[in-house]
Amino acid sequence: EADIYQTPRYLVIGTGKKITLECSQTMGHDKMYWYQQDPGMELHLIHYSYGVNSTEKGDLSSESTVSRIRTEHFPLTLESARPSHTSQYLCASSGAGGETQYFGPGTRLLVL
């Protein structure tokens, strides 16, 4: 079983607020990922990191930003939340081989 955590699990916030979604893993995995998933829809990769100080944008364009200062943390930030950002955000990590990705429980974000 993977040890990957996300906080908060649920967040309701007003338009224009700055938010940071936390993701941490205790497995020492080099690779970490952020996905966005609307209800009943497919997962879309928005950011990934292959190690400390490495971040890349994924397939789906996103107004969010990420940082990777420590191996275990991969926070995602929205500088100014909008209703269009309402979605579920899933963090995942994988080992050096980059094969199996293990997912955190997700953060459900609602922007009013």
Add this chain to the structure above:
Amino acid sequence: GQNIDQPTEMTATEGAIVQINCTYQTSGFNGLFWYQQHAGEAPTFLSYNVLDGLEEKGRFSSFLSRSKGYSYLLLKELQMKDSASYLCAVWNAGNMLTFGGGTRLMVKP
């Protein structure tokens, strides 16, 4: 580009066997994953195929044919708790996972 196709929905009866198909066209191929995702929850890893053939793991088996760009997930002795979405995902040459839209399986008594 990436193209991963799987049926949107399937229905099966408790105790039966169901096969969920996945076809893919990707730029490079390093392996194929199946994940299970219950409504409102995160995906959980089920299987990984990198070579052709069948991988069996308890009630679940996964098959891969790289030449045909085809995989299936076989679920035996279906239980009500197997009602979930099943996601096919390809690990491509860019070392990224691309997910299909998922197949929502409903198991009925």
